[in-house]
Amino acid sequence: MASIATIARGVVAVVATVTLAAACSSGSPKTGGSGAASGQLTGRGPITLAQGKDTSGNVQNQINTWNKAHPKETVRLVELPESADQQRQQMVQNAQTKSDAYTVLNLDVVWTAEFAANRWVTQLPKDQFDLAKFLPSAVQTGTYRDNMYAAPWKTDAGLLYYRKDLLQKAGISAPPKTWAELQSDCGKVKGVDCYAGQFDKYEGLTCNFSEAVDSAGGQVVDDQGKPNVNTPQAKQGLNFLVQGFKSGMIPKEAITYEEEDARRAFEKGNLLFLRQWPYQWALSSKAPKTKGKFDVAPLPGLNGPGAPTLGGHNLAISSFAKNKATALDFIKYLTSEDTERLNLVASSEAPTLASLYDEPALQQKFPYLPTLKASLLNAKPRPKAVRYNDVTTAIQEAVYSALTGKTTTDQALADLQSKLGPLTAQ
Amino acid sequence: MTTTTAGPAAARKRRRGDVQGSGRLAVTLLSPTFIVLALVVGYPVVAALRESLYQRGQGLDANGFVVQGDKFVGLRNYTDIFTGPNSHAFWNAFGNTTFFTVVTVVIETVLGVAMALIMSRAFRGRGFVRASILVPWAIPTVVSGLLWRWVFQADGIANAIIGRQVLWTTEGFHAKLAVIIADTWKTAPFVGLLVLAGLQVIPRDVYEAARVDGAGAWQTFWRITLPMVKPVLLVAVLFRLLDVLRMFDLPVVLIGLHKDSVETLTMTAYDEATNLRYGPAAAYATVLFVYVAVVAYTFVRLLGADIIGEMRQPRAARPVRPKRKPLTVPREVTT
Numbered sequence: 001m002a003s004i005a006t007i008a009r010g011v012v013a014v015v016a017t018v019t020l021a022a023a024c025s026s027g028s029p030k031t032g033g034s035g036a037a038s039g040q041l042t043g044r045g046p047i048t049l050a051q052g053k054d055t056s057g058n059v060q061n062q063i064n065t066w067n068k069a070h071p072k073e074t075v076r077l078v079e080l081p082e083s084a085d086q087q088r089q090q091m092v093q094n095a096q097t098k099s100d101a102y103t104v105l106n107l108d109v110v111w112t113a114e115f116a117a118n119r120w121v122t123q124l125p126k127d128q129f130d131l132a133k134f135l136p137s138a139v140q141t142g143t144y145r146d147n148m149y150a151a152p153w154k155t156d157a158g159l160l161y162y163r164k165d166l167l168q169k170a171g172i173s174a175p176p177k178t179w180a181e182l183q184s185d186c187g188k189v190k191g192v193d194c195y196a197g198q199f200d201k202y203e204g205l206t207c208n209f210s211e212a213v214d215s216a217g218g219q220v221v222d223d224q225g226k227p228n229v230n231t232p233q234a235k236q237g238l239n240f241l242v243q244g245f246k247s248g249m250i251p252k253e254a255i256t257y258e259e260e261d262a263r264r265a266f267e268k269g270n271l272l273f274l275r276q277w278p279y280q281w282a283l284s285s286k287a288p289k290t291k292g293k294f295d296v297a298p299l300p301g302l303n304g305p306g307a308p309t310l311g312g313h314n315l316a317i318s319s320f321a322k323n324k325a326t327a328l329d330f331i332k333y334l335t336s337e338d339t340e341r342l343n344l345v346a347s348s349e350a351p352t353l354a355s356l357y358d359e360p361a362l363q364q365k366f367p368y369l370p371t372l373k374a375s376l377l378n379a380k381p382r383p384k385a386v387r388y389n390d391v392t393t394a395i396q397e398a399v400y401s402a403l404t405g406k407t408t409t410d411q412a413l414a415d416l417q418s419k420l421g422p423l424t425a426q
Numbered sequence: 427m428t429t430t431t432a433g434p435a436a437a438r439k440r441r442r443g444d445v446q447g448s449g450r451l452a453v454t455l456l457s458p459t460f461i462v463l464a465l466v467v468g469y470p471v472v473a474a475l476r477e478s479l480y481q482r483g484q485g486l487d488a489n490g491f492v493v494q495g496d497k498f499v500g501l502r503n504y505t506d507i508f509t510g511p512n513s514h515a516f517w518n519a520f521g522n523t524t525f526f527t528v529v530t531v532v533i534e535t536v537l538g539v540a541m542a543l544i545m546s547r548a549f550r551g552r553g554f555v556r557a558s559i560l561v562p563w564a565i566p567t568v569v570s571g572l573l574w575r576w577v578f579q580a581d582g583i584a585n586a587i588i589g590r591q592v593l594w595t596t597e598g599f600h601a602k603l604a605v606i607i608a609d610t611w612k613t614a615p616f617v618g619l620l621v622l623a624g625l626q627v628i629p630r631d632v633y634e635a636a637r638v639d640g641a642g643a644w645q646t647f648w649r650i651t652l653p654m655v656k657p658v659l660l661v662a663v664l665f666r667l668l669d670v671l672r673m674f675d676l677p678v679v680l681i682g683l684h685k686d687s688v689e690t691l692t693m694t695a696y697d698e699a700t701n702l703r704y705g706p707a708a709a710y711a712t713v714l715f716v717y718v719a720v721v722a723y724t725f726v727r728l729l730g731a732d733i734i735g736e737m738r739q740p741r742a743a744r745p746v747r748p749k750r751k752p753l754t755v756p757r758e759v760t761t
Contacts, residue, residue: 089700117492145490200595201684253580256595261579386486389701393684404597 041122041317041324049330050078050094051106051313052087056347066333073326075104084108084203095120095320103321104330107150109141109312109381110388116144117386121316122324124148129332137379138352142314144384149316151331152352154343156311157379158197158211158299159371161266161274161284165293166192175297179215179240182273182300183249189272193251195244196265197275200258201400206382206392207309208275209399213237214380215299215306220395221383227420229413236302238409242402255403266290275299277311281368282348296368298375310379312350350376385424394419471715478503478708496705503709516710518686519694520717525602526690527670527721530609535663537610538617543651545618546625556622559615567612571679574608578680595680601687605677609670617662624658625651660729667725671718691717 054060060077067074078101080087088111094102095118107115115121126148131139134152142150162175170189176182186194197211198204210220218233228234244250257265259277266274267287274280284290299306315331317324333339340351344362350372356362357373385391394416402412480496481503487493507516545556562570577583578594584604585591594604628651636646652659674692681688683697691714698707 085700092702117486117490119491201682253591253593256580256593265581386490386492387484387701393697396684400597406597 041125041328043323044073044326045323046074046076047103047321047323047326047330048076048078048101049104049106050080050091050102050318052080052084053082054079055082056349058343058346061346062334062339062343066330070326070329073323073329075330078102091115092120095318098320100318100321102318103323103327105316105318106153107314107316109310109314110392112142112150112314112316113144113384113386114388115316116147116149119319121149122319124151124317124328124331128328129335133337133354134335134352135354135373135376137310137376137381138312138314141310141312141381142316150314151316151335152312153315153335154313154349155352155376156277156350157372157375158207158275158308159278159296159368159375160299161276161280161294161296163189163192163269163272163290163293164295166272175295176273176300177298177305178300179302186249186272192272193265193270194249195273195275196250196254196257196262196271197241198257198259198262199241199250199255199400199403200261201396202258203392203396204258205399206395207311208241209238209395210380210382211275211299211306211309212240214309215301216240217302219380221385221391221420221424225384225424227383227417227424229420230417233302234413235409238399238402238413240302241399242409245403246405266294278350278368278372279348281366296371298371298378305374305378308375308379310376310381312352383420383424387423390423391420394423474708474711477704478712479705481705482702499705503705504713506706507709507713515689515694516691516713519689519691522602522688523671523673523690523717526605526609526673527667530606530613530670531663531666533606533610534614534617534666535659537614538662539621539655539659541614541618542621542625542655543647545622556619559618561615562612563616563619565612567675568679570608570612571676574604574611575680578604595682595685597685597687599687601681601685605680605688608680609673609676612676613666613669617659617666620658620662620665621655624655628654664722664725667721668718671721672714 049059049063051059054077063075063077080090087106088108091102091105091107095115105115105121107121116123124142129148129151131148135155138152138155139148142148142152160175166189167173167175167185170185172185172188176185182195197208199208213220213229213234214237216233216237218231218237219228220234222228241250245252245255251265251270254262254265259280262271262274262276263280263283265271266276266280267284267290269289278296281296284294285292299308301307315334317327317331321327335352337353337355340353341356341359341362343349344351344356345365348366351357354373357369357376363369382388383391383395398407398412398416398419401407402409407415479498479500481499482496483493485493507513541559545552545559565573575595578585580591580593584594592600594600632650632654633646636650641649672692673690674696677685677688677690678693683693691710695707695710695714698704698710
């Protein structure tokens with residue numbers, strides 16, 4: 001009867017066949033639940049790593065290395081769909097059917113609270129990780145209520161991409177540190193649009209908005225988990241974007257930009273400044289119109305350097321999995337210095353270990369590493385909420401209507417404050 | 427007429443005589459089918475109905491863990507949809523769904539019939555034209571959604587053609603228009619091909635008779651082509667209706683989630699399910715299910731599209747040719 005009920009769950013959410021098969025084959029679906037939540041990491045043997053598509057192909061390489069050294073505790077890669085929403089959905093369904101199909105979960109940083117609060121992932125032993133070596137902001141994204149649920153693996157933060165050549169031509173030697181400097185720089189360079197980010201109504205808008213608020217000294221959700229957007233700082237942050245659109249500092253079409261649209265505009269030579277993730281570095285270095293003509297800087301803020309939004313991925317252990325001791329060792333292996341270094345070289349994904357950013361050999365290969373490290377030390381996570389999806393939807397709704405001029409900044413933030421209240425209540 | 431009345435009578439007689447033999451055999455042979463149908467069609471529907479009466483707890487306990495367990499809430503998920511604090515989302519989606527259905531089906535029907543009329547003409551390269559017209563329909567919706575996203579992006583072809591910058595994927599009527607254009611591009615050929623199949627079974631002599639009678643092109647179309655193609659056309663329109671009512675991937679890919687201008691009922695259901703509110707999601711899905719059923723039933727009743735009957739008895743109906751009667755009358759008058 002229990003298995004029928006679990007399948008019924010899946011039917012509503014259009015269960016993937018994989019999950020169904022896993023639910024049926026797991027035999028005794030109830031055994032995993034209660035014992036697992038207590039956080040005992042026992043059992044050794046084969047495990048799986050569930051994550052989105054292995055685009056760089058390097059995850060498989062790392063697994064091969066591990067498997068060679070641990071023939072009795074092999075790891076199998078389970079590739080989930082490319083879109084983050086669908087990855088989350090499959091992991092959630094896996095958890096709801098209490099299946100042991102996924103052992104190690106590659107979680108987006110914003111999912112930690114939801115997965116931890118639902119007891120879908122096991123608490124990790126803090127003392128077994130040398131957390132002082134990791135970037136503090138990345139460590140923070142893996143915690144829920146001060147307990148560690150996910151180990152920081154890959155990180156990400158927004159950077160300011162700028163056209164070095166155009167600034168030099170206008171006699172400007174250094175990239176802007178404040179919004180005012182950014183605007184005055186734009187006044188001196190003619191013929192290109194000033195600034196853009198990702199302002200379409202999707203997760204990118206939440207990142208860009210949190211960034212603007214944090215960079216003005218505000219906080220979307222404060223340290224106690226209470227919404228905090230009805231403040232002068234939040235207003236200044238949102239106003240930077242709203243006024244940007246009104247004054248033409250941000251081109252009108254940027255309201256439709258996601259990462260790739262913004263990158264295209266920059267690589268076409270249409271933009272002087274762009275807020276973007278580090279991944280664009282390698283691509284723009286090859287694009288004919290931007291090759292050798294751009295550089296990156298920390299994001300500007302209201303009164304000095306801004307605070308970028310943290311992205312990235314962490315590793316957690318499913319509560320319903322077997323062989324958790326192996327899983328813990330595997331996570332330690334993936335987050336070890338050697339593995340992270342090799343991964344940075346192979347895939348240019350930003351590591352979570354602070355020391356790697358200072359290695360001269362790596363800096364030579366990736367000249368943006370010092371800038372990225374400075375940004376990461378200053379970076380702020382997005383709101384930590386069990387119902388993160390609802391929170392980000394509410395943020396997008398409010399910010400988008402302010403940017404399109406449907407509501408005023410004050411109105412949008414007042415609406416957002418009242419909407420976030422019940423969503424973040426704990 | 428004699429054949430049609432004899433049919434059921436004979437069948438009834440046979441059934442009465444065969445209770446011991448083939449009837450039981452038929453049940454035995456069909457039972458696997460029914461079991462499969464009950465499992466893959468019946469069970470999910472019942473399970474979804476059951477799910478729609480429950481709500482998952484959203485509260486946290488003292489340690490920050492979600493309180494487990496579903497609560498039976500009766501019809502509250504349904505009343506929430508229609509009158510709850512988020513009811514505007516439902517009514518907006520309901521309005522959009524209905525709008526898209528009416529507008530796209532009307533446009534696609536007109537365009538599809540026009541395409542079919544052109545394709546049924548004899549001309550060089552007709553086979554090629556017919557095959558190529560099918561291409562848009564053969565492309566997966568997600569792919570065509572992406573394709574149109576490129577067309578409608580800020581520096582895309584659409585803006586280059588109209589010569590000014592419309593931000594199609596932002597909120598507003600232009601977003602609706604973009605969806606309508608993309609949907610029409612994809613599915614008008616489908617209507618066209620079905621209608622073409624209908625056109626080709628119309629006997630040539632009917633048109634010859636019309637020409638002899640001196641009927642004009644418009645009259646021929648209105649009095650002969652349309653009535654004779656009607657059964658097929660109604661099936662095509664019904665298919666399109668059912669399809670548009672559950673439109674999902676095109677607006678999601680082309681415009682994006684959470685855009686009020688194009689949010690459809692399936693998108694609201696999906697959104698609830700993604701946020702783990704399976705009860706409300708099931709309720710949304712059930713409401714959509716009922717809406718689709720009502721539309722289909724009304725359509726069949728009002729327009730008399732006896733879908734299965736028409737498909738089953740075209741040969742029996744044709745010799746009677748009731749549609750030709752008005753034509754024979756004027757001929758007698760003129761002679």
